[in-house]
Amino acid sequence: MKRPxxxxxxxxxxxxxxxxxWRGGLLPGVPAPWHDDLRILHEERDGTRVMVIELRNTDTRTRWHSExxxxxxxxxxxxxxxxELDIAQLYDGVDPPLQRRMQSALQLEPGRTEVGGFRFTEPxxxxxxxxxxILLPAPAS
Incomplete structure (x- = not known):
C-alpha cells in the first residue's frame, strides 16, 4: 500500500x-512569461549574450518596470x-557584485533596436x- x-x-x-x-519560461523553446507588458529574453549570438526587452501595449502604456x-x-x-531607458544588468558571479547601468532617451521605431552594450572581463x-x-511591436492595422 505504501509503494503505490x-x-x-x-x-x-x-x-x-x-x-x-514551463510557466516560468525555464524550459528550452518556451518563451519567458510576460510581466507588466514587458518580457525579457536572453539569446546567444556569435559569443555575445543578448538581453532582448520586449514591450507590448506601446500605444496605450507610458511606463514599464521590471526587477x-x-x-x-x-x-x-x-x-x-x-x-527614456534606465536599464541595469546585475551580476553577482564576482565579488563585489557588478551593476552595469545605462540611462538614455531614444527615438524608437517598431521592431528590434540595439540600444547599448557592455564589455567586461573576469580574471x-x-x-x-x-x-x-528593445523590441517594439508593429502598430495595429
Missing amino acids: FRFLAIVGLLILSLVAA GEDHRIDIRRRGPTLY GKPVQRQVVE
Whole structure:
C-alpha cells in the first residue's frame, strides 16, 4: 500500500515541477512569461549574450518596470516614439557584485533596436560582451 502512494506522490511532484518550469519560461523553446507588458529574453549570438526587452501595449502604456535577480528596468514613453531607458544588468558571479547601468532617451521605431552594450572581463577568462535590444511591436492595422 505504501509503494503505490509513494510512486504517485513522486509522479505528482514531477508533474508540478515541470508545470512550474514551463510557466516560468525555464524550459528550452518556451518563451519567458510576460510581466507588466514587458518580457525579457536572453539569446546567444556569435559569443555575445543578448538581453532582448520586449514591450507590448506601446500605444496605450507610458511606463514599464521590471526587477529580477539579473536586471532592473524602468522604461518611460515620453512621446509617440521617444523612450527614456534606465536599464541595469546585475551580476553577482564576482565579488563585489557588478551593476552595469545605462540611462538614455531614444527615438524608437517598431521592431528590434540595439540600444547599448557592455564589455567586461573576469580574471582568467576572455572578454565577454553583452548587448541590450528593445523590441517594439508593429502598430495595429
